[in-house]
Amino acid sequence: MHTFSTSIDIAQPVERAWSVMIDVDHWHEWTPSITSVRRLGGQPLAVGSRVLIRQPMFPPALWAVSALVPGERFSWVSVAPGLRVTGHHDVVPISGGSRATLGIEIDGLCGGLWARLTRAISERYLGYEAQGLKARAGDGAYRHGGLPRSPHR
Numbered sequence: 001m002h003t004f005s006t007s008i009d010i011a012q013p014v015e016r017a018w019s020v021m022i023d024v025d026h027w028h029e030w031t032p033s034i035t036s037v038r039r040l041g042g043q044p045l046a047v048g049s050r051v052l053i054r055q056p057m058f059p060p061a062l063w064a065v066s067a068l069v070p071g072e073r074f075s076w077v078s079v080a081p082g083l084r085v086t087g088h089h090d091v092v093p094i095s096g097g098s099r100a101t102l103g104i105e106i107d108g109l110c111g112g113l114w115a116r117l118t119r120a121i122s123e124r125y126l127g128y129e130a131q132g133l134k135a136r137a138g139d140g141a142y143r144h145g146g147l148p149r150s151p152h153r
Helices: 014-022 024-030 111-137
Strands: 002-010 036-040 050-054 061-069 073-080 083-094 097-107
Touching (some): 002 111, 014 083, 024 036, 024 111, 097 111
Antiparallel strands (some): 061 073, 083 097
16 A cells, blocks of 8 residues: 655634535635546535546546544545545644645555556645645635534534
């Protein structure tokens, strides 16, 4: 398995960072690593939800949510012949705000080759996403309603 990840501190509470993170329909507005996002089924993001994502330089990928802890983290998986990519999105409280960690795990028969071929772009995209998440969370004009909330916060 090959793993790429990045973390970023955000001077906003966890709830604010989470509201941006879970609002996948609008990711293309704040990161150049996403061209378009389409949630299938029209339901809020939940385990089993499927999302079609288009990114520059990658084929379209269908992601299925595999785990979700509202207000804290979610993971999703995209599979192709010989390849399984798992994306992780976590946010935790820290002094002065929150810390978001974004990462992918690449596995499967072709996983090693895919990881080597896409390492630079994967790391660059994770950086774009982290910076975009931070900027959007700090944007006072941004509003997202109907958020899944953590029962712990």
